[in-house]
Amino acid sequence: MRTLDSKSDQDIVTKSLKSLQSYFWYATLFSASINLLMLTPIIYMLQVYDRVVSSGSMSTLTMLTLLMMLLLLSSGGFEWVRTRLLVAANVRLESDLREPTSKASALNSLYSGNPTASMGAMHDLIALRQFITGSGAFAIMDAPWVFIYIGVMFIFHPYFGVAALIAALVMICLAVITQKVTGERLKDANLLSQKANISFQNSLKNAEVIQGMGMAANIRGRDGVLQDDAMNEQAFVSVAAGRLSAITKSFRLISQSLLLGLGAYLSLNQQISPGMMIAGSLLLGRALAPIDILVANWKGFIAATDQLSRLKKNLSGFPRERARMDLPIPVGNLSVNQIVVTPPGSEVASVRAVNFSLEAGEALGVVGPSAAGKTSLARAVLGVWPLRAGTVRLDGADISQWDRDKLGPYLGYLPQDIELFDGTIAENICRFSEEDSEKIVEACQKAGVHEMILGLPEGYDTLINPYSGSLSAGQRQRVGLARAIYGNPKLIVLDEPNSNLDDQGETHLLKALSQMKDAGSTIIIITHRTSILSLVDKLMILKDGMVARFGQRDEILQALSAKSPNITQIQNQS
Incomplete structure (x- = not known):
């Protein structure tokens, strides 16, 4: 199993710097040679003044000049080698810390609830690298x-x-x-x-x-x-x-x-x-x-010290995981046991004592008023947010025990705010993994977005970015749906999947989810629009972060039918 290696990661920056000691020691040795050779012009001048000028010997001047040139050329060579050593140390530092810094920045941003919370961490690493090859580092050696x-x-x-x-x-x-x-x-x-x-x-x-x-x-x-x-x-x-x-x-x-x-x-x-x-x-x-x-360079030296301190602090809060034993491909059996969820940056739990289970191929609808904890529940089920208490288990294994990179292809997620990344539509749909044209087209056809994509200037190769206006909100949501169901994941969580869809888009959504259910996917749908509830097997009503009602859809709807004509309409549709 993979466990958190806290001590290892708290010292990861120090360990990385220690691994560079050989580079710095060799650079220091070459600095010693360079500084010794820097005496060459002074000794040359002494000899010229005190010997050559007084003796008038051209042969002595020639030999001294040739020796001086040879030594200074050697000094230039040593300077080049020293620079190469520090550049190599620079590259090694980047190689060692780039991935953990990127991961820690992402987790800090996620857990703090602020997307820009750790935007400076990578900047600190870059600035630290620049200092290592700057004049300040050479001055320290000299x-x-x-x-x-x-x-x-x-x-x-x-x-x-x-x-x-x-x-x-x-x-x-x-x-x-x-x-x-x-x-x-x-x-x-x-x-x-x-x-x-x-x-x-x-x-x-x-x-x-x-x-x-x-x-x-x-x-x-x-x-x-x-x-x-x-x-x-x-x-x-x-x-x-x-x-x-x-x-x-x-x-x-x-x-x-x-x-x-x-x-x-x-x-x-x-x-x-x-x-x-x-x-x-x-x-x-x-x-x-x-x-x-x-x-x-004192400002740069102080800044580098601060950057190193901040980098250690950023990485120490998010220990790296040891390698985990591979678990079998999930079937989709989901068990949520008495979970308590606190949003990042808050002390108040948004989900409290929620408990339910789903068999593979079942669909759960989650409804409730605004701020009832529906989105928090979705993030907790997927392991996006940590749990304060309780467990979420997929096929009996705690969700935290799975290797996220290996589990990812078996999870599908459509958040309320659809985030698309810089790249082509095809890259976004296949989640920037190795492109599989058949799987991409299959997902898009299920989501009913294939024809729309073909109508774009470059089709699936159309470049988009998070701030591009080339796609409407409804189109972005359907592309997001295609990404969520790409590769036929075993657990799919959809947060307001029909909020921006027209009637045609909602029809495609229902058809796609029906196909995913038939294929054995476990589906959780969070919605305010009741039309999609005709697809679900079970229904949960959240209120103030707690389960107000949970059970088979028809039983819950029957209990509520007297209070809302819309509920009766859903029963008739099903």
Whole structure:
């Protein structure tokens, strides 16, 4: 059986980063080689000043120049290898975390009731990958060499070493000040920016309502407040970081110039050679460069830390499942035992103590007033929403014990809001699995949508998207029905399947469901329109999340017939 591996998934980001250690260690080794070879121009200049110029030896100059070129070419090769290593680590990180991040984002969105709840998780992964191959990561690898370069400067002259050490400590202090000044404000700015983006995305999803009722100015004003707050925080952080970065760069240039003056003083006093005077200034610039880059990339470093933290948090809440033992193909026997369902984001149960069972090939009609818990029941039966209590069993196995990917083809679902995805009509109907033309056409013929699809410009290859207006609400519902019955699933749940259908569409719906029943499919139909109830075997009336009545359809209708002439009409139709 597959069970939740909570500990494994809580550490999945850490484990993935640990698996990249070899890449980072090799990259660090190549960084060491690169930084050693960065001494080549300085040593070359020393030799030219102190040996070649004084001796006038062309052969020495030629050999030194050739050696210098060879070493710098090697440095370029090492730089290329280091970049390739980090790119490989980047790809490995994406490969390890893309699927769990995608799954966790989808589950978080589903369980929170907010479609955009985890839209930032994948963005965090992408941004983290970009940081790994950015200049900030290289600066971190080069940072330890600051003190090695300072040690070399002590070899040149103790005064050089002391001056370089003071300069490095001052720049490190500036980096700490940058963190103190911008750290918390940057986190706040990122949170505000994420909140503003989510609000804007939600507004775009309701563009039709906004435009139709003239709400654009009001919505822009509301979103504008959030965006202004985020912008102000980001502006403060950028100004503060920019100011400190400018101070750091200026200090570095001043330090190099002052060191050149110190070198001139020492050279005049015959304590160092003229070559060391120039080399010391260049070496200080090389020593302070990683600190300068770290300060300039401090925002990116803090952002990467936040992204890593958020990624761990997102993945820790949704443990990955271990591999399950394959269960037999379901027959369709359904048992719902005392289930309690709480909608995401709510503390109040919408379904309470619901209990029923269906044999394969039976159909259940679920009716009741609005907010009675009908849709919550549908989602719970399919395992879309988790149960607070009780069980839903398919062929005796808890629905949570099935592998969702393997169980999916045997489930059919038509929600109230028909969601079609970017792709062709054929891809949508076959659920983006490998296209089987015969099964696609069969499902569409049952749903009565085959002729309509053939009438489209590209037929089954017509491209659609969630926001396309190429299909009417009724057409989308019939395409959704074809998707729900594709492959003759064993359990079919339909939520208001005839809400957008005309008489012809409803006739096709009844015919399709009758065929599915005859084929042994178990069907649950949630509806407000009573005409479809002539198809069902059992009837459930929900009220306030609880079963008010349940039993054979004719028995329930007979008990209610005195209260509604529509009920009598259904009995006559059946």
